[in-house]
Amino acid sequence: MNTMFKNKAAEREEIEALLPWHAAGTLSRREADMVERALATDAGLAAQYETIREDLAETIVANESLGAPSARAMQRLMADIEADVSTARRVRSSFNLGEWLSDRLSSFSPRTLAWSGTAAALAIVLQAGLLAGMFVSERQGGVYGTAAGTDSYRSVNISEVAPATYAYLSFKPQATSAEITKFLATYKIAMVEGPSGDGVYTVRLAMTGMPKEDLARTVKKLQDESVVRFIGPKAAE
């Protein structure tokens, strides 16, 4: 008897929790039928449901009063898309070291690769090439961009973009290429040169020169990332 009462109470609670979605019409048919049956027999739930319907109506009024964005939002979006398309075209027409090396490697037979003393070296060069190719897209005007595919990455000539903010960066040996890719994309870091003999890359942290305090803060934050072994600011040239 007690268990039955508890089950009833739990069922009522469950239905009570679903009332807002019932008012919004977003329940499944089965759930909606269950709520409808409960509303027909439970005056307390029915009264609550009425207040929920009021809340829903006023929420809509409140949101509708927020207005709409100006045409600027659409114009900016289309301009950004146009810039994106142009960048993609540029990337497609430019030389891709990673692809080239990949093609060359795939043309060798496994046996050749296995016995070739250059295989390991090529693999390292390939990885470096791929890393160098992993750049977050730079849209015209230097606005925010997110990497979403190889087309949106491009290599950067250090002299093209100066004055920017650069740093020296090396990764922990256990960091995987996937983790490194994610790290670079997250912070929109472009790899510019490297690696040097000791595995240090020159990277670009920002398209513009950063104030000293900001740079120190950024470097400290990046140093705490799990893939980073070392990072230090590179003096402006």
Add this chain to the structure above:
Amino acid sequence: MQTTSDEALIGRIAAGDKLAMQVLFARHHVRVYRFVLRFVGEPSRAEDLISDVFLDVWRQADKFEARSQVSTWLLAIARFKALSALRRRPDEELDDETAQAIEDQSDDPEVAMQKKDTSAVLRQCMTKLSAEHREIIDLVYYHEKSVEEVAKIVGVPENTVKTRMFYARKRLGELLKAAGVERGWP
């Protein structure tokens, strides 16, 4: 007349169709804007953010797997971008003041009560909810999102969604009561 589904538009966007992008934008940008505006409070900033949201859609359309509605995906991206924007300005918090700043046009609860405008009191009390509670009320009532979809957008379990909604309603009832409107619950 049959309209192109959002999913079909995403397919065309993935193939580089800019017109499809414009159609999707026209269909959803106002709701996404209002959702973002709740977070950031400034219309111009909200406009910039929605451009960014749809630019991400342009770039990632080929990765959309239709596990949720397109509008749910848009709101999830929008929420992420709005919170990231707020994090970049740590002095700003997603708080009650931000919410009130964007819709404090009606009288305060006492004045409105004197005018016996219960609807205005209700809307005013909504602005006094915490950002978390306000967000869930907007998602459920205005954006018509199911329990599962809210869970995806906010990134919490479905049971948490139900509980949060329950407490949001309860809090709203308390605020109304304090403003002199007795609804019998809680």
